Amino acid sequence: MNSTEAAHHLRVVDSRTEKPYLIPIHDNYVHAKDLGAITISSPGDDGIPQKLTILDNGFENTACMESAITHIDGYRGTVHYRGMAIEDLFRDNDFEDVLHLLVWGNLPTASQKKATRASINSALVPPKNVINTIAAFPRDAETYPMVIAGLSAFIASDKAARDSRQSQKPTYRNDLNKADQAILRTIAYYATTIALIHCHKRNKPFTKPDPKGSLVGNLLLMMGILDPATGKGPDPELVACLEKLWILYADHEMTNSTAGMLHAASTLTDPTSAIMAGLVCGFGPLHGGAIDLAYKALGEIKDPKYVPGFIEVVKQKKMRLFGYGHRIYKTRDPRLALIEELIEKSKDKVADNPLLKVALAIDRVANQDEYFVSRNLKANADLLGCFFYSALGFERDMIIAIICLSRLPGGLAHWRETLEKPIKLWRPRQIYSGPKPADQTIQPRRQTTESLSSSDMKTEKEEVVHVQQTENVADRGRGARKQKHTKLPFKLRLYFWAKSCFSGA
């Protein structure tokens, strides 16, 4: 059944008007637009209908897209990419397979995989302006602003991206091949940017990528993280581990940052710019920034024996327990078991890492504790995922940046998906709760009361009357303007309507 046919409806009666409505239910959702059919006349008697609006500050129960990419069942604890269980992909595939699956909907053939890799690798080498931009930062600067600056420098010299922003016609919608190349360049730009940042912060030379290497291998190579046994090329064991770990982070359906990215993309900007908007969402402590706070908190715990005391502090609501709780999962995050498998495989290298030890102890204690059990707060993948990175030898300032690279296929798959849907600028509404224009008209009177004689001063009651009268006059004015417009020829009315749409955007 397509979204226009509905077998079921909501039967709604608006108690303000006693009018009944039938709102179509499609696959357990209703269109906000359909609720807009419920109207009431605005205060006053001009009869302008006011649509019923949904207020959902925080998007707690509002979907902004229909998507065929990732499905999370938060109650059963499952994740599927394009209908394939994450556990199967983890077992049988590598990150580049999953990149292809997410963006283009199928696992790649050998030649598709080769072509994808070649396109990414051809865009990895940074132009001089990008190198100079990163080099201009102090070595102890925060990673995030450096990432945004590096990507900005990349798109400043990307002709296709610039042309797309200066064209009347939607570049990528009209040419999916161009979109696909832009997707692969965006991934390359990001990988190179974070490698340059890593090297600059540590005053290390940047190593050129291997034209035949995988994305994971090339990132490590460019960062100068080499095989300790040979000192040449990336460590094959580390590459194999990240190829699997990155699959688990490759997409997570509509997150805060994916929505931020799509919001920017709805203006028809290029994908690298849209990715920057998504990355900025990661700054804050309730999203990517939570990881930084977690490092601080777990670093202070130092030893698993202090974990029960730390959990008591959390239960007193003095702080939140990082890695616990999730908007969508009401059971254990299914990616955790797969991370545990990876930890087990590399236990010789990682078992002694103090942060990982503390994270594992937190999970043991919180998982049994009444506070977390009664609120359905379960561990999420970040609890172990981030500290596993530390245990693998990555330094804190680069971990979120690397996790974001592993998420790019998901974000860009969502972007590509929008290209095949009708153009729709994302422009949410607000519910205005400030003073009404009529209130403002009485404001100056109040300010000048001191200078007025007592006979000039109005009582509270009189002011109220004044407000009502002003409202009515203002409303009548609006009604008159509306009437005037409806008398105009159709073309002119269309012009005014379009003008009002754009000035409101």
Ligand SMILES: CC(C)(COP(=O)(O)OP(=O)(O)OC[C@H]1O[C@@H](n2cnc3c(N)ncnc32)[C@H](O)[C@@H]1OP(=O)(O)O)[C@@H](O)C(=O)NCCC(=O)NCCS
């Ligand atoms: C992810 C998160 C923002 C989801 O929050 P949410 O779905 O809006 O849940 P709420 O804020 O409504 O919390 C519900 C209850 O659980 C508590 N709670 C939620 N997460 C908690 C946590 N991590 N530690 C302690 N208490 C927590 C709240 O205090 C609240 O308790 P109350 O009912 O007594 O008031 C939240 O769980 C959190 O902050 N987690 C820690 C940060 C983290 O791991 N982020 C990465 C996740 S991708």
